[in-house]
Amino acid sequence: MTTVHVNGVALGIESFGADDAPLVLLVGGTTMLSWPDALCERLAAAGRRAVRYDLRDSGASTTTDPExxxxxxxxxxxxxxxxxxxxxxxxxxxxxxxxxxxxxQVAVLDHPAAFSALTLVGTRAVAPGPPDDDLPDHDGPTMRRLFARPQPDWTDREAVAEFAAVGAEIRGDDPAAARAVAARVWDRTPGTAPPVQLANQLGMVFARLDCAPRWRERLPEVQVPTLVVHGRRDRFFPVGNGEAIARAVPGARLLVLEDAATALPGAAVGEVAEAMLTLG
Structure with a gap:
């Protein structure tokens, strides 16, 4: 792992594969550990340089004020x-x-010359907040259960890992995998203040981020090969969101993971890696 300075900030990155191999750049959601180690290793073994990175205010990237x-x-x-x-x-x-x-999505639309292919996993084409009327929103009962829980002691690594495991079970993800990732995220989080922990563990900085203007209507402008991956059991961004992106992007391939929820499960890594490799 190292940091790269661009746009006046430091971005924490981890690289897998040869430095001169074709680059697959993996945007964290919000930390790089949203991308499984095994997927990065599969891409590297297939002759790619897989680089995953932390968004601002997470991991090893510049952290200022997530609130x-x-x-x-x-x-x-x-x-x-x-x-x-x-x-x-x-x-x-x-x-x-x-x-x-x-x-x-916005990067490919605003900076098309920088990218040769696009993969979108478990996301949607509108900013955080109420979705468009034709898009499914977060599952209500699931969200109520998630937000009814008291927050953990963010200074206690094991309490944070347990909080993540219970949340994963509510969402339909693997609690053991979530526990392990949350502990690793905690180790990489620059401080135990609640706003910093919430940005790293739950991506809450996006609730305060200016995401205007809209970009959904621009998706037909995407000119690179595109893969849309979505879990059939995703309760956070239900699968209809991925289906809508795939319909809007010309020639996009939709890969629905029947047994997946929000997180990318280990059992699906091989299938997803192979699908990504077909794009280039």
Whole structure:
């Protein structure tokens, strides 16, 4: 792991594979650990350079004030383009997961020359908040259960990991995997203040981020090969969101993971990696 300075900020990155191999840039959602180690290793074994990175206010990237971010979604998109250029090797295959998928959509639209392919995992084409009328919103009972829980002691690593495990069970994800990832995220979080922990563990900075203007109507402008991956059992961004993106992007392939919810499960890594590799 290291940091790369672009756009006046430091972005924490981890690289898998040869430095001169074709680049697959993996946007964190919000930390790089949203992308499973096994997926990065699969891509590297297939001759790609997989680089996953932390968004601002998470992990090893510049953290200032997650409660009042002085940047916008467009700035995060510009970070992706600048990072792809800094890492070299020509246009990159860009992949975004969760809220990182929002960054990836805008990045490909605003900086088309920087990218050669696009993968979107478990995301949607509108900003955080109420969705468009034709898009399914977060599952109500699931969200009520998630937000009814008291927050953990953010200074207690094991309490935070347990909080993540229970949340994963509510969402339909693997609690053991979520526990392990949350502990690793905690280890990489620059402080135990609740706003910083919430940004790293739950991506809450996006609730305060300026995501205007809308980009959904621009999706037909995407000119690169595109893969949309979505869990059939996703209760946070229900699968109709992924289906809508795939309909809007010309020639996009939709891969629905029948047994997946919000997180990318280990059992699906091989299938997703192979689908990504077909894009280039």
């Amino acid at each position: 009042a971010p002085a940047y916008t979604l467009r700035d995060l998109a510009a970070d992706a383009a600048a990072l792809a250029e800094a890492l070299g090797g020509g246009p990159a295959h860009l992949a975004g997961i969760g809220v990182g998928g929002m960054v990836a």
